Amino acid sequence: xxxxxxxxxxxxxxxxxxGGEPIVESTHTGVRHIILLFQxxxxxxxxxxxxxxxxxxxxxxxxxxxxxxxxxxHYIRHESWGNA
Numbered sequence: 001x002x003x004x005x006x007x008x009x010x011x012x013x014x015x016x017x018x019g020g021e022p023i024v025e026s027t028h029t030g031v032r033h034i035i036l037l038f039q040x041x042x043x044x045x046x047x048x049x050x051x052x053x054x055x056x057x058x059x060x061x062x063x064x065x066x067x068x069x070x071x072x073x074h075y076i077r078h079e080s081w082g083n084a
Contacts, residue, residue, distance in 0.1 A: 008064045010025055011024065035061070
């Protein structure tokens with residue numbers, strides 16, 4: 001199966017990583033992981049440093065979350081790996 005692009009330039013779905021959960025392209029960093037840090041009070045610069053990402057990637061993940069909040073909250077609540 002191929003990588004699925006999203007409307008967000010840095011966010012993709014790879015069926016071989018976390019069951020297709022949205023991730024930052026070319027990484028194993030899920031949008032869920034970024035949002036958990038963001039909600040815990042980490043600023044985007046800290047998150048970028050922790051995950052070795054650019055600020056653009058972090059902000060795009062945050063933007064993806066706000067566009068798809070119910071989906072990401074589902075992954076957070078159920079620790080789902082793509083099994084919606």
